[in-house]
Amino acid sequence: MTDAALPTFIAESRELLREMEAALLECEQGESGAEAVNSIFRAAHTIKGSSGLFGLDGIVAFTHVVESVLDRVRANSLQMDRTLAAILLECRDHIEHLVDAVADGKPDDVQLATKGESLLQKLSARAGGPATTHATATASASASASAPVAPAAGWQITVQFHTEVLRNGMDPLSFIRYLSTLGEIVELTLLTERLPAAEEFDAEACYLGFEIELASSETQQRIEGAFEFVRDDCTLQVRPKAPVASESVAEKREASDAKETKAAKNSDRSLRVDGDKLDALIDLIGELVTAGATTTITARKAGLSELNESTLRLARLVEEVRDQALKLRMVQIGPTFSRFQRIVRDVAREIGKEIRLEIGGAETELDKTLIESITDPLTHLVRNAIDHGIETAEVRRNRGKNVEGVVRLDAYHDSGSVVIEVADDGGGLKRERIIAKAMERGLITDGSSLTDGEAFALIFEPGFSTAEQVTNLSGRGVGMDVVKRNVNALRGTVELDSKEGQGTTVRIRLPLTLAIIDGFLVGVGGSSFVIPLELVEECVELGDEHRAADGDQRYINLRGQVLPFVRLREMFSIRSSASRRESIVVIRSGGKRIGIVVDDLLGEMQAVIKPLSRLFSRIRGIGGSTILGTGQLALILDVPSLLDLCLNTRQVQVAPRRALTD
Amino acid sequence: MTNNTAAKADDAERRHDQNQYLTFVLGRETFALGILSIKEILEYSAPTEIPMMPAFIRGVVNLRGAAVPVVDLCARFGRPSAAVTKKTCVVIIETRVEDESHVIGVVVDAVNEVLEIPDSEIEPAPSFGASIRADFIQGMGKVRGKFVIILDVDRVLCVEEMEMLTHAAASGEVVQPAA
The missing domain is CATH 1.20.120.160 (HPT domain)
Known part of the structure; x- marks a missing residue:
């Protein structure tokens, strides 16, 4: 073969x-x-x-x-x-x-x-x-290394050579001659039903087939091996002649064309396509979206209503093509979840706990690259749940719980993103212990003012682990921070819910795809930035009183609620004087709401994400770039890391644009 | 047979290319770069600035759908950047670090010509006395009786080193010039 x-x-x-x-x-x-x-x-x-x-x-x-x-x-x-x-x-x-x-x-x-x-x-x-x-x-x-045992009686071989076989330099006769070295040809019938009428007859084509009865004690494999060189050029069936084991006949026939069987079984008409081809297609569609945006802008400038209309129609189609193409990359998360059955079984057995894995939302679809990159963090979380989350059978019995612990994997779509949950019904996180540990490690100085959410978030800090003993599974204090970093790298977030004595749920929120996002374009000075649209709640004008009181007051009263804001101009040290009007884009991320002050609101757009060079791999606040309809590049804001940056205002005050010389 | 000669010709061409250099001007000095690492030369257009970057990173430009970082060579050499003129160009360079290839643009004041400098006409870099860091210099080429500095692209555009510098700038640690 x-x-x-x-x-x-x-x-x-x-x-x-x-x-x-x-x-x-x-x-x-x-x-x-x-x-x-x-x-x-x-x-x-x-x-x-x-x-x-x-x-x-x-x-x-x-x-x-x-x-x-x-x-x-x-x-x-x-x-x-x-x-x-x-x-x-x-x-x-x-x-x-x-x-x-x-x-x-x-x-x-x-x-x-x-x-x-x-x-x-x-x-x-x-x-x-x-x-x-x-x-x-x-x-x-x-x-x-013997092959399936052959019944000694003999074999019935049916072989139909394809028309091309002679042109490919094969002589059907030589195979039959070779067969006779494997046993004795008892009977040979020529199959001529494919012979065409004389006028259509092509002298170089092969129309013949043979039905051969071979008395041989050789294995089926050896006999099939005789046709090795024409395997692609013929239809071969090798059956034991004697109807000894009817089961085995069916089996052999099936085996001789395993591919066909499989295709028939998965009659859902799926295709196996090289991932690179899909990536190339998505890239091209990305270019198409960009080019479409350029055309729309040009048409609007030209002011021809017919042209405008047709570009709009085109844009709608391109959008549909984009969605369809992105769907091609979507795969169900089920198989990834199922793989954890084995991990749960093995690990639980190793440490002597009784644990069952429940799976929900197996049919939830997400981008294949996302699935690949999320497997490691998920493995870590599942292992953590088994090792630290679920108590031993004895403890569970004493607490009046079912002896068998449950780890649950769940996936579902939620407003433009995918949520993956890893939940256990174990002991839950102990708030005091986390705070004590964090103070010991110098991560915080006083834990009393923290909310539960903030306290639990501490376990995602580097070098944090509350496990009393280190097992070979986890507890070495590396891990949760890596999980967080991996998820953040995929433009996702991690949250954690826990009730002491009842269990822990870790929620990973991921974007549907890595290739294209719906964005909101804003301008500051001469620069353009894209904010992921799903994070934008509303836009309001920044009143004069706030602009005048520049300096101390960095919040506004938004319908009775305090809304802290940051100025993108200051944050990114953009050198241009403040414009006459400023607006606040209200965004929500990770349960927090903040305002971002910008000069211009430029509207919604589809942004094809172009990754930035490795040079910028550690930049914070920016997740990538995208090409505008004009051919200019705009930067895409990475809102979670921008928020981190805001919380750490000390660092913002350092004037970053300073020549580094040595 | 024909294959063989073609291969030979190819080989000869490569050897020929290895001695070809692009000379360009920065401030008042002339530098040279081996042409094998050069992909193309673009007219200067203002790059999109990236916030919180050291001065030697001018920003990124759109090169047929890819975001390519642009490095200001003057700033990289610790000199004040020159004003943009009609002659200012962006030279697109491809460097390889292990198996990863990086495409980076560099801003130069003007490009001169492509010329051949045979190995015999290249002197080793002086250990001091040059106007830029010694490890940036691959050699000193003699061109019409004058020396031009042949740059070591892999050192000048060392992605790891620049990444560290950008990181330092982004996180606000100011690298102080050595006193």
């Missing part, structure tokens, strides 16, 4: 292994429905079939044994229970290692092979009994 298909095989196998894992975990928890067992079997079966196509005998041999055991479970001659599921999980891991080894280009790892054997022994020990003879026999044979 061609090497080009190998990455597809690896990707598919990994996907199947994930499905298998999820179903096995279900079984282990005693919820084993027939559907779960079937899906485990299907996964094992498809992996076996596809690896056979690639001649990966090691995987075929191992998976075959697993599959036979599964088949007996399916036929109800073997009971699926916790122990069996646990062993099968190990087997699944082993298959994953085998696939990984193939991916790394070293399929013949001796260590892996020995490990596989010991696993198979364990499996056959558990699955013992009279019916296992087949499995154990293969298990012992698997060391010599």
